[in-house]
Amino acid sequence: MKAIVQERFGPPDTLRLADADRPEVGADQVLVRVHAAALNPYDWHLLRGDPYVARLMGGVGLMRPKSRVAGIDAAGQVEAVGSAVSALRPGDEVLGFCPGSFAEYASTTADLLVPKPAGLTFEEAAAVPMAAVTALRGIRTVGRVQAGQRVLVNGAAGGVGTFAVQIAAALDAEVTGVCSACNADLVRSLGATHIVDYAREDFTDGRMRYDVILDNVGNRPLSRLRRALTPAGILVANGGGSPGHFFGAVGSLLQVAAVNAFVRQRLRAILPAAPAGPTHKDLLAVTALIEAGRLTPVVDRVYPLADTAEGVRHVEQGHARGKAVVTVM
Known part of the structure:
Protein backbone atom coordinates (compact mmCIF):
# COMPACT_ATOMS: atom_id res chain seq x y z
CA MET A 1 0.00 0.00 0.00
CA LYS A 2 1.02 3.65 -0.35
CA ALA A 3 1.80 5.50 2.87
CA ILE A 4 3.56 8.58 4.21
CA VAL A 5 6.59 7.22 6.06
CA GLN A 6 9.12 8.76 8.42
CA GLU A 7 12.47 7.17 9.27
CA ARG A 8 13.81 9.84 11.66
CA PHE A 9 12.68 12.78 13.77
CA GLY A 10 12.79 16.12 12.02
CA PRO A 11 10.89 18.74 10.00
CA PRO A 12 8.09 17.93 7.53
CA ASP A 13 10.67 17.32 4.81
CA THR A 14 11.49 13.99 6.50
CA LEU A 15 8.11 12.68 5.32
CA ARG A 16 7.95 10.80 2.03
CA LEU A 17 5.43 8.81 0.04
CA ALA A 18 6.50 5.16 -0.17
CA ASP A 19 5.30 1.58 -0.17
CA ALA A 20 4.53 0.04 3.21
CA ASP A 21 3.16 -3.26 4.42
CA ARG A 22 -0.58 -3.46 4.83
CA PRO A 23 -1.42 -3.73 8.57
CA GLU A 24 -2.34 -7.06 10.09
CA VAL A 25 -5.67 -7.42 11.87
CA GLY A 26 -5.87 -9.05 15.31
CA ALA A 27 -8.95 -10.67 16.84
CA ASP A 28 -10.28 -7.40 18.32
CA GLN A 29 -9.12 -5.16 15.48
CA VAL A 30 -10.58 -3.54 12.39
CA LEU A 31 -8.82 -2.82 9.11
CA VAL A 32 -9.96 0.52 7.70
CA ARG A 33 -9.61 1.57 4.11
CA VAL A 34 -8.71 5.20 4.75
CA HIS A 35 -10.47 7.83 2.64
CA ALA A 36 -9.28 10.88 4.58
CA ALA A 37 -7.05 11.68 7.56
CA ALA A 38 -6.83 14.86 9.62
CA LEU A 39 -3.66 16.79 10.39
CA ASN A 40 -3.21 17.78 14.04
CA PRO A 41 -0.59 19.65 16.12
CA TYR A 42 -0.22 16.23 17.77
CA ASP A 43 1.16 14.92 14.45
CA TRP A 44 3.89 17.52 14.07
CA HIS A 45 4.93 17.07 17.69
CA LEU A 46 5.40 13.36 16.96
CA LEU A 47 7.13 14.18 13.68
CA ARG A 48 9.78 16.21 15.50
CA GLY A 49 9.93 14.01 18.60
CA ASP A 50 8.86 17.09 20.54
CA PRO A 51 8.77 17.58 23.50
CA TYR A 52 11.86 15.58 24.38
CA VAL A 53 10.36 14.40 27.65
CA ALA A 54 7.80 12.44 25.61
CA ARG A 55 10.67 10.38 24.18
CA LEU A 56 11.82 9.51 27.70
CA MET A 57 8.28 8.52 28.61
CA GLY A 58 8.23 6.06 25.71
CA GLY A 59 5.34 7.66 23.85
CA VAL A 60 7.01 8.55 20.56
CA GLY A 61 10.24 6.58 20.41
CA LEU A 62 13.65 7.51 21.79
CA MET A 63 16.02 7.94 18.84
CA ARG A 64 13.61 7.43 15.96
CA PRO A 65 9.81 7.42 15.52
CA LYS A 66 8.06 4.56 17.25
CA SER A 67 5.73 4.21 14.29
CA ARG A 68 7.00 4.41 10.72
CA VAL A 69 3.62 5.67 9.49
CA ALA A 70 2.14 8.70 11.27
CA GLY A 71 -1.40 9.98 11.55
CA ILE A 72 -4.14 9.27 14.10
CA ASP A 73 -7.50 10.60 12.85
CA ALA A 74 -9.23 8.80 10.01
CA ALA A 75 -12.49 8.31 8.17
CA GLY A 76 -13.11 5.50 5.73
CA GLN A 77 -14.70 2.13 5.16
CA VAL A 78 -14.22 -1.08 7.09
CA GLU A 79 -12.20 -3.48 4.96
CA ALA A 80 -11.97 -6.43 7.35
CA VAL A 81 -12.69 -7.27 10.99
CA GLY A 82 -11.11 -9.64 13.49
CA SER A 83 -12.84 -12.73 14.84
CA ALA A 84 -13.88 -11.01 18.09
CA VAL A 85 -15.46 -7.97 16.41
CA SER A 86 -19.24 -8.07 16.06
CA ALA A 87 -20.32 -4.40 16.04
CA LEU A 88 -18.75 -3.58 12.67
CA ARG A 89 -18.68 -5.30 9.32
CA PRO A 90 -16.90 -4.78 5.98
CA GLY A 91 -18.35 -1.87 4.05
CA ASP A 92 -19.37 0.17 7.12
CA GLU A 93 -18.42 3.84 6.94
CA VAL A 94 -16.60 4.89 10.11
CA LEU A 95 -14.52 7.58 11.75
CA GLY A 96 -12.19 7.39 14.71
CA PHE A 97 -8.66 6.93 15.95
CA CYS A 98 -6.55 4.88 13.54
CA PRO A 99 -2.79 5.02 14.28
CA GLY A 100 -0.93 5.11 10.96
CA SER A 101 -3.77 6.87 9.14
CA PHE A 102 -1.50 8.61 6.60
CA ALA A 103 -1.83 5.52 4.45
CA GLU A 104 -4.27 3.63 2.26
CA TYR A 105 -5.06 1.23 5.12
CA ALA A 106 -4.83 1.48 8.91
CA SER A 107 -5.78 -0.92 11.70
CA THR A 108 -7.25 -0.09 15.07
CA THR A 109 -9.41 -1.64 17.78
CA ALA A 110 -13.17 -1.63 17.28
CA ASP A 111 -13.80 0.55 20.34
CA LEU A 112 -11.92 3.45 18.72
CA LEU A 113 -14.35 3.65 15.80
CA VAL A 114 -17.94 4.86 15.45
CA PRO A 115 -20.31 5.06 12.47
CA LYS A 116 -19.76 8.08 10.24
CA PRO A 117 -22.75 10.46 10.26
CA ALA A 118 -24.42 10.18 6.87
CA GLY A 119 -24.42 13.92 6.30
CA LEU A 120 -20.63 14.26 6.46
CA THR A 121 -18.13 13.83 3.68
CA PHE A 122 -15.13 11.67 4.49
CA GLU A 123 -13.00 14.81 4.68
CA GLU A 124 -15.35 16.37 7.23
CA ALA A 125 -15.58 13.12 9.19
CA ALA A 126 -11.78 12.81 9.40
CA ALA A 127 -11.66 16.26 11.03
CA VAL A 128 -13.74 15.06 13.98
CA PRO A 129 -11.95 12.56 16.27
CA MET A 130 -9.09 14.28 18.08
CA LEU A 271 -3.76 16.82 26.69
CA PRO A 272 -5.13 16.32 23.17
CA ALA A 273 -7.60 13.44 23.07
CA ALA A 274 -5.87 10.22 22.07
CA PRO A 275 -6.84 6.54 22.11
CA ALA A 276 -7.30 6.31 25.89
CA GLY A 277 -10.03 6.72 28.46
CA PRO A 278 -13.73 6.78 27.56
CA THR A 279 -12.95 7.40 23.90
CA HIS A 280 -15.83 5.40 22.39
CA LYS A 281 -18.38 7.19 24.58
CA ASP A 282 -16.94 10.58 23.65
CA LEU A 283 -16.88 9.76 19.94
CA LEU A 284 -20.54 8.75 20.14
CA ALA A 285 -21.34 11.99 21.97
CA VAL A 286 -19.79 14.21 19.30
CA THR A 287 -21.36 12.28 16.42
CA ALA A 288 -24.73 12.58 18.18
CA LEU A 289 -24.26 16.37 18.25
CA ILE A 290 -23.37 16.30 14.56
CA GLU A 291 -26.45 14.26 13.68
CA ALA A 292 -28.59 16.66 15.74
CA GLY A 293 -27.25 19.60 13.72
CA ARG A 294 -25.48 21.15 16.72
CA LEU A 295 -21.91 20.48 15.57
CA THR A 296 -20.32 20.98 12.15
CA PRO A 297 -16.67 20.31 11.24
CA VAL A 298 -14.84 23.26 9.70
CA VAL A 299 -12.36 22.09 7.05
CA ASP A 300 -9.71 24.66 6.18
CA ARG A 301 -7.65 22.94 3.50
CA VAL A 302 -7.54 19.56 1.81
CA TYR A 303 -4.27 18.02 0.59
CA PRO A 304 -3.62 14.87 -1.45
CA LEU A 305 -1.67 12.17 0.40
CA ALA A 306 1.52 13.00 -1.51
CA ASP A 307 1.40 16.57 -0.14
CA THR A 308 1.09 15.59 3.54
CA ALA A 309 4.35 17.39 4.39
CA GLU A 310 2.95 20.65 3.03
CA GLY A 311 -0.17 20.17 5.15
CA VAL A 312 1.91 19.54 8.27
CA ARG A 313 3.86 22.76 7.62
CA HIS A 314 0.57 24.67 7.39
CA VAL A 315 -0.69 23.26 10.71
CA GLU A 316 2.66 23.85 12.40
CA GLN A 317 2.44 27.58 11.62
CA GLY A 318 -0.51 27.73 14.03
CA HIS A 319 -2.95 29.69 11.87
CA ALA A 320 -5.16 26.94 10.45
CA ARG A 321 -8.82 27.90 10.14
CA GLY A 322 -10.59 24.82 11.42
CA LYS A 323 -8.99 21.56 10.33
CA ALA A 324 -6.55 20.59 7.57
CA VAL A 325 -7.22 17.19 6.02
CA VAL A 326 -5.42 14.74 3.75
CA THR A 327 -7.38 12.76 1.17
CA VAL A 328 -6.17 9.22 0.65
CA MET A 329 -8.70 7.53 -1.66
Whole structure:
Protein backbone atom coordinates (compact mmCIF):
# COMPACT_ATOMS: atom_id res chain seq x y z
CA MET A 1 0.00 0.00 0.00
CA LYS A 2 1.02 3.65 -0.35
CA ALA A 3 1.80 5.50 2.87
CA ILE A 4 3.56 8.58 4.21
CA VAL A 5 6.59 7.22 6.06
CA GLN A 6 9.12 8.76 8.42
CA GLU A 7 12.47 7.17 9.27
CA ARG A 8 13.81 9.84 11.66
CA PHE A 9 12.68 12.78 13.77
CA GLY A 10 12.79 16.12 12.02
CA PRO A 11 10.89 18.74 10.00
CA PRO A 12 8.09 17.93 7.53
CA ASP A 13 10.67 17.32 4.81
CA THR A 14 11.49 13.99 6.50
CA LEU A 15 8.11 12.68 5.32
CA ARG A 16 7.95 10.80 2.03
CA LEU A 17 5.43 8.81 0.04
CA ALA A 18 6.50 5.16 -0.17
CA ASP A 19 5.30 1.58 -0.17
CA ALA A 20 4.53 0.04 3.21
CA ASP A 21 3.16 -3.26 4.42
CA ARG A 22 -0.58 -3.46 4.83
CA PRO A 23 -1.42 -3.73 8.57
CA GLU A 24 -2.34 -7.06 10.09
CA VAL A 25 -5.67 -7.42 11.87
CA GLY A 26 -5.87 -9.05 15.31
CA ALA A 27 -8.95 -10.67 16.84
CA ASP A 28 -10.28 -7.40 18.32
CA GLN A 29 -9.12 -5.16 15.48
CA VAL A 30 -10.58 -3.54 12.39
CA LEU A 31 -8.82 -2.82 9.11
CA VAL A 32 -9.96 0.52 7.70
CA ARG A 33 -9.61 1.57 4.11
CA VAL A 34 -8.71 5.20 4.75
CA HIS A 35 -10.47 7.83 2.64
CA ALA A 36 -9.28 10.88 4.58
CA ALA A 37 -7.05 11.68 7.56
CA ALA A 38 -6.83 14.86 9.62
CA LEU A 39 -3.66 16.79 10.39
CA ASN A 40 -3.21 17.78 14.04
CA PRO A 41 -0.59 19.65 16.12
CA TYR A 42 -0.22 16.23 17.77
CA ASP A 43 1.16 14.92 14.45
CA TRP A 44 3.89 17.52 14.07
CA HIS A 45 4.93 17.07 17.69
CA LEU A 46 5.40 13.36 16.96
CA LEU A 47 7.13 14.18 13.68
CA ARG A 48 9.78 16.21 15.50
CA GLY A 49 9.93 14.01 18.60
CA ASP A 50 8.86 17.09 20.54
CA PRO A 51 8.77 17.58 23.50
CA TYR A 52 11.86 15.58 24.38
CA VAL A 53 10.36 14.40 27.65
CA ALA A 54 7.80 12.44 25.61
CA ARG A 55 10.67 10.38 24.18
CA LEU A 56 11.82 9.51 27.70
CA MET A 57 8.28 8.52 28.61
CA GLY A 58 8.23 6.06 25.71
CA GLY A 59 5.34 7.66 23.85
CA VAL A 60 7.01 8.55 20.56
CA GLY A 61 10.24 6.58 20.41
CA LEU A 62 13.65 7.51 21.79
CA MET A 63 16.02 7.94 18.84
CA ARG A 64 13.61 7.43 15.96
CA PRO A 65 9.81 7.42 15.52
CA LYS A 66 8.06 4.56 17.25
CA SER A 67 5.73 4.21 14.29
CA ARG A 68 7.00 4.41 10.72
CA VAL A 69 3.62 5.67 9.49
CA ALA A 70 2.14 8.70 11.27
CA GLY A 71 -1.40 9.98 11.55
CA ILE A 72 -4.14 9.27 14.10
CA ASP A 73 -7.50 10.60 12.85
CA ALA A 74 -9.23 8.80 10.01
CA ALA A 75 -12.49 8.31 8.17
CA GLY A 76 -13.11 5.50 5.73
CA GLN A 77 -14.70 2.13 5.16
CA VAL A 78 -14.22 -1.08 7.09
CA GLU A 79 -12.20 -3.48 4.96
CA ALA A 80 -11.97 -6.43 7.35
CA VAL A 81 -12.69 -7.27 10.99
CA GLY A 82 -11.11 -9.64 13.49
CA SER A 83 -12.84 -12.73 14.84
CA ALA A 84 -13.88 -11.01 18.09
CA VAL A 85 -15.46 -7.97 16.41
CA SER A 86 -19.24 -8.07 16.06
CA ALA A 87 -20.32 -4.40 16.04
CA LEU A 88 -18.75 -3.58 12.67
CA ARG A 89 -18.68 -5.30 9.32
CA PRO A 90 -16.90 -4.78 5.98
CA GLY A 91 -18.35 -1.87 4.05
CA ASP A 92 -19.37 0.17 7.12
CA GLU A 93 -18.42 3.84 6.94
CA VAL A 94 -16.60 4.89 10.11
CA LEU A 95 -14.52 7.58 11.75
CA GLY A 96 -12.19 7.39 14.71
CA PHE A 97 -8.66 6.93 15.95
CA CYS A 98 -6.55 4.88 13.54
CA PRO A 99 -2.79 5.02 14.28
CA GLY A 100 -0.93 5.11 10.96
CA SER A 101 -3.77 6.87 9.14
CA PHE A 102 -1.50 8.61 6.60
CA ALA A 103 -1.83 5.52 4.45
CA GLU A 104 -4.27 3.63 2.26
CA TYR A 105 -5.06 1.23 5.12
CA ALA A 106 -4.83 1.48 8.91
CA SER A 107 -5.78 -0.92 11.70
CA THR A 108 -7.25 -0.09 15.07
CA THR A 109 -9.41 -1.64 17.78
CA ALA A 110 -13.17 -1.63 17.28
CA ASP A 111 -13.80 0.55 20.34
CA LEU A 112 -11.92 3.45 18.72
CA LEU A 113 -14.35 3.65 15.80
CA VAL A 114 -17.94 4.86 15.45
CA PRO A 115 -20.31 5.06 12.47
CA LYS A 116 -19.76 8.08 10.24
CA PRO A 117 -22.75 10.46 10.26
CA ALA A 118 -24.42 10.18 6.87
CA GLY A 119 -24.42 13.92 6.30
CA LEU A 120 -20.63 14.26 6.46
CA THR A 121 -18.13 13.83 3.68
CA PHE A 122 -15.13 11.67 4.49
CA GLU A 123 -13.00 14.81 4.68
CA GLU A 124 -15.35 16.37 7.23
CA ALA A 125 -15.58 13.12 9.19
CA ALA A 126 -11.78 12.81 9.40
CA ALA A 127 -11.66 16.26 11.03
CA VAL A 128 -13.74 15.06 13.98
CA PRO A 129 -11.95 12.56 16.27
CA MET A 130 -9.09 14.28 18.08
CA ALA A 131 -10.25 17.89 17.83
CA ALA A 132 -13.93 17.32 18.64
CA VAL A 133 -13.27 14.89 21.51
CA THR A 134 -10.65 17.27 22.97
CA ALA A 135 -13.19 20.11 22.76
CA LEU A 136 -15.91 17.98 24.33
CA ARG A 137 -13.67 17.02 27.24
CA GLY A 138 -12.47 20.59 27.69
CA ILE A 139 -15.91 22.19 27.65
CA ARG A 140 -18.24 19.56 29.07
CA THR A 141 -16.21 17.03 31.05
CA VAL A 142 -13.49 19.20 32.61
CA GLY A 143 -14.97 22.69 32.22
CA ARG A 144 -18.43 21.52 33.34
CA VAL A 145 -20.05 24.32 31.38
CA GLN A 146 -23.64 25.11 32.36
CA ALA A 147 -26.37 27.12 30.65
CA GLY A 148 -25.96 30.86 31.13
CA GLN A 149 -22.27 30.74 32.06
CA ARG A 150 -19.75 33.02 30.41
CA VAL A 151 -17.26 30.89 28.47
CA LEU A 152 -14.17 32.12 26.65
CA VAL A 153 -12.39 30.04 24.01
CA ASN A 154 -8.86 31.19 23.19
CA GLY A 155 -7.94 30.02 19.71
CA ALA A 156 -11.60 29.89 18.69
CA ALA A 157 -10.94 29.56 14.96
CA GLY A 158 -8.59 26.58 15.24
CA GLY A 159 -9.34 22.88 15.06
CA VAL A 160 -10.30 22.38 18.71
CA GLY A 161 -11.63 25.93 19.03
CA THR A 162 -14.25 25.67 16.28
CA PHE A 163 -15.68 22.57 17.93
CA ALA A 164 -15.44 24.08 21.43
CA VAL A 165 -17.40 27.20 20.49
CA GLN A 166 -20.19 25.06 19.06
CA ILE A 167 -20.30 22.68 22.03
CA ALA A 168 -20.42 25.55 24.53
CA ALA A 169 -23.18 27.22 22.51
CA ALA A 170 -25.09 23.92 22.39
CA LEU A 171 -24.98 23.96 26.20
CA ASP A 172 -26.58 27.44 26.10
CA ALA A 173 -23.50 29.22 27.42
CA GLU A 174 -22.63 32.82 26.50
CA VAL A 175 -19.54 32.27 24.36
CA THR A 176 -16.68 34.66 23.67
CA GLY A 177 -14.25 33.63 20.96
CA VAL A 178 -10.68 34.93 20.76
CA CYS A 179 -9.44 34.97 17.17
CA SER A 180 -8.11 37.23 14.42
CA ALA A 181 -10.37 39.81 12.80
CA CYS A 182 -10.47 37.84 9.56
CA ASN A 183 -11.99 34.85 11.39
CA ALA A 184 -14.55 36.82 13.40
CA ASP A 185 -17.49 36.06 11.09
CA LEU A 186 -16.68 32.34 11.11
CA VAL A 187 -16.48 32.14 14.91
CA ARG A 188 -19.67 34.18 15.29
CA SER A 189 -21.46 31.83 12.87
CA LEU A 190 -20.46 28.89 15.09
CA GLY A 191 -22.30 30.35 18.07
CA ALA A 192 -20.04 32.94 19.69
CA THR A 193 -21.91 35.95 21.07
CA HIS A 194 -18.78 38.06 21.51
CA ILE A 195 -15.49 38.24 19.61
CA VAL A 196 -12.11 39.37 20.94
CA ASP A 197 -9.61 40.33 18.24
CA TYR A 198 -6.33 39.27 19.82
CA ALA A 199 -4.40 41.84 17.76
CA ARG A 200 -6.37 44.72 19.29
CA GLU A 201 -7.59 43.53 22.68
CA ASP A 202 -6.23 41.62 25.67
CA PHE A 203 -8.84 39.36 27.20
CA THR A 204 -6.68 38.97 30.33
CA ASP A 205 -6.78 42.66 31.28
CA GLY A 206 -9.32 41.90 34.01
CA ARG A 207 -12.15 44.03 32.62
CA MET A 208 -14.25 40.95 31.88
CA ARG A 209 -14.30 37.73 33.89
CA TYR A 210 -15.41 34.31 32.71
CA ASP A 211 -16.78 31.24 34.43
CA VAL A 212 -14.81 28.93 32.15
CA ILE A 213 -11.79 29.57 29.92
CA LEU A 214 -10.57 27.00 27.42
CA ASP A 215 -7.05 28.02 26.41
CA ASN A 216 -5.92 26.29 23.21
CA VAL A 217 -3.04 28.66 22.52
CA GLY A 218 -0.86 28.95 25.61
CA ASN A 219 0.26 32.48 24.78
CA ARG A 220 -0.69 34.08 28.11
CA PRO A 221 0.98 33.55 31.51
CA LEU A 222 -1.06 31.59 34.01
CA SER A 223 -1.27 34.64 36.29
CA ARG A 224 -2.90 36.65 33.50
CA LEU A 225 -5.36 33.89 32.66
CA ARG A 226 -6.44 33.78 36.30
CA ARG A 227 -7.21 37.53 36.15
CA ALA A 228 -9.82 36.76 33.49
CA LEU A 229 -11.53 34.09 35.64
CA THR A 230 -14.29 34.62 38.17
CA PRO A 231 -13.22 33.83 41.77
CA ALA A 232 -14.53 30.27 41.44
CA GLY A 233 -13.96 29.97 37.70
CA ILE A 234 -12.41 27.03 35.83
CA LEU A 235 -9.40 27.29 33.54
CA VAL A 236 -8.93 24.41 31.12
CA ALA A 237 -5.45 24.55 29.59
CA ASN A 238 -5.27 22.46 26.43
CA GLY A 239 -1.63 21.53 25.99
CA GLY A 240 -1.98 20.68 22.29
CA GLY A 241 0.00 23.63 20.99
CA SER A 242 2.18 24.43 23.99
CA PRO A 243 5.72 25.51 23.10
CA GLY A 244 8.96 24.22 24.55
CA HIS A 245 11.18 21.53 23.07
CA PHE A 246 11.96 19.77 26.33
CA PHE A 247 8.80 19.80 28.45
CA GLY A 248 6.18 21.24 26.08
CA ALA A 249 2.61 20.50 27.19
CA VAL A 250 3.90 18.42 30.10
CA GLY A 251 5.51 21.52 31.60
CA SER A 252 2.24 23.45 31.30
CA LEU A 253 0.35 20.60 32.93
CA LEU A 254 2.75 20.53 35.88
CA GLN A 255 2.59 24.30 36.36
CA VAL A 256 -1.22 24.32 36.33
CA ALA A 257 -1.38 21.42 38.79
CA ALA A 258 1.09 23.09 41.17
CA VAL A 259 -0.75 26.42 41.28
CA ASN A 260 -4.15 24.74 41.52
CA ALA A 261 -3.29 23.38 44.96
CA PHE A 262 -3.13 26.91 46.42
CA VAL A 263 -6.01 28.82 44.82
CA ARG A 264 -9.78 28.79 44.96
CA GLN A 265 -10.13 28.86 41.20
CA ARG A 266 -10.03 25.45 39.56
CA LEU A 267 -7.10 25.11 37.19
CA ARG A 268 -7.09 22.04 34.98
CA ALA A 269 -4.83 20.86 32.17
CA ILE A 270 -5.77 18.42 29.45
CA LEU A 271 -3.76 16.82 26.69
CA PRO A 272 -5.13 16.32 23.17
CA ALA A 273 -7.60 13.44 23.07
CA ALA A 274 -5.87 10.22 22.07
CA PRO A 275 -6.84 6.54 22.11
CA ALA A 276 -7.30 6.31 25.89
CA GLY A 277 -10.03 6.72 28.46
CA PRO A 278 -13.73 6.78 27.56
CA THR A 279 -12.95 7.40 23.90
CA HIS A 280 -15.83 5.40 22.39
CA LYS A 281 -18.38 7.19 24.58
CA ASP A 282 -16.94 10.58 23.65
CA LEU A 283 -16.88 9.76 19.94
CA LEU A 284 -20.54 8.75 20.14
CA ALA A 285 -21.34 11.99 21.97
CA VAL A 286 -19.79 14.21 19.30
CA THR A 287 -21.36 12.28 16.42
CA ALA A 288 -24.73 12.58 18.18
CA LEU A 289 -24.26 16.37 18.25
CA ILE A 290 -23.37 16.30 14.56
CA GLU A 291 -26.45 14.26 13.68
CA ALA A 292 -28.59 16.66 15.74
CA GLY A 293 -27.25 19.60 13.72
CA ARG A 294 -25.48 21.15 16.72
CA LEU A 295 -21.91 20.48 15.57
CA THR A 296 -20.32 20.98 12.15
CA PRO A 297 -16.67 20.31 11.24
CA VAL A 298 -14.84 23.26 9.70
CA VAL A 299 -12.36 22.09 7.05
CA ASP A 300 -9.71 24.66 6.18
CA ARG A 301 -7.65 22.94 3.50
CA VAL A 302 -7.54 19.56 1.81
CA TYR A 303 -4.27 18.02 0.59
CA PRO A 304 -3.62 14.87 -1.45
CA LEU A 305 -1.67 12.17 0.40
CA ALA A 306 1.52 13.00 -1.51
CA ASP A 307 1.40 16.57 -0.14
CA THR A 308 1.09 15.59 3.54
CA ALA A 309 4.35 17.39 4.39
CA GLU A 310 2.95 20.65 3.03
CA GLY A 311 -0.17 20.17 5.15
CA VAL A 312 1.91 19.54 8.27
CA ARG A 313 3.86 22.76 7.62
CA HIS A 314 0.57 24.67 7.39
CA VAL A 315 -0.69 23.26 10.71
CA GLU A 316 2.66 23.85 12.40
CA GLN A 317 2.44 27.58 11.62
CA GLY A 318 -0.51 27.73 14.03
CA HIS A 319 -2.95 29.69 11.87
CA ALA A 320 -5.16 26.94 10.45
CA ARG A 321 -8.82 27.90 10.14
CA GLY A 322 -10.59 24.82 11.42
CA LYS A 323 -8.99 21.56 10.33
CA ALA A 324 -6.55 20.59 7.57
CA VAL A 325 -7.22 17.19 6.02
CA VAL A 326 -5.42 14.74 3.75
CA THR A 327 -7.38 12.76 1.17
CA VAL A 328 -6.17 9.22 0.65
CA MET A 329 -8.70 7.53 -1.66
